[in-house]
Amino acid sequence: MTDSTPRTARGPAVACCPPIVTAALSERDAETMAAMFKALADPVRLRLLSRVASHPNGEACVCDIADVGVSQPTVSHHLKKLREAGLLTSERRGTWVYYRPAPGVLASLGTFLADADGAGKEEAPSAARAS
Secondary structure: OOOOOOOOOOOOOOOOOOOOOOOOOOHHHHHHHHHHHHHHOOHHHHHHHHHHHHOHHHOEEHHHHOOOOOOHHHHHHHHHHHHHOOOEEEEEEOOEEEEEEOOOHHHHHHHHHOOOOOOOOOOOOHHHHHO
8 A cells, every 4th residue: 555545633624635526636646445345345344434434523443343243353354454445544542542534534535436416327227327
């Protein structure tokens, strides 16, 4: 992974990449987003990010989110991967570690994937129309 991963500590939220339908991605933006999506490709990591993001106060103690069906060392490994991808930040308080989504990263992912006008969409595949 490169240093292009967004890492802001309590700073202003900064979108990392333009929406995919408004401009072609630069090599750096593509590497940044690929690292994020690679980290999110694991169901346990996706669940952990969801638990952190939906937790009251916008942060969660590892003790509140660790029940995802894997061992505690595996949870720690997944949280580390989410931090390395720039999706989470963490802060140790005593014996516990608290996690929060990195500033602006969820909005950035949503904006990156957004297609408000339907630009660039072709007709939906038949499987998508059926649901």
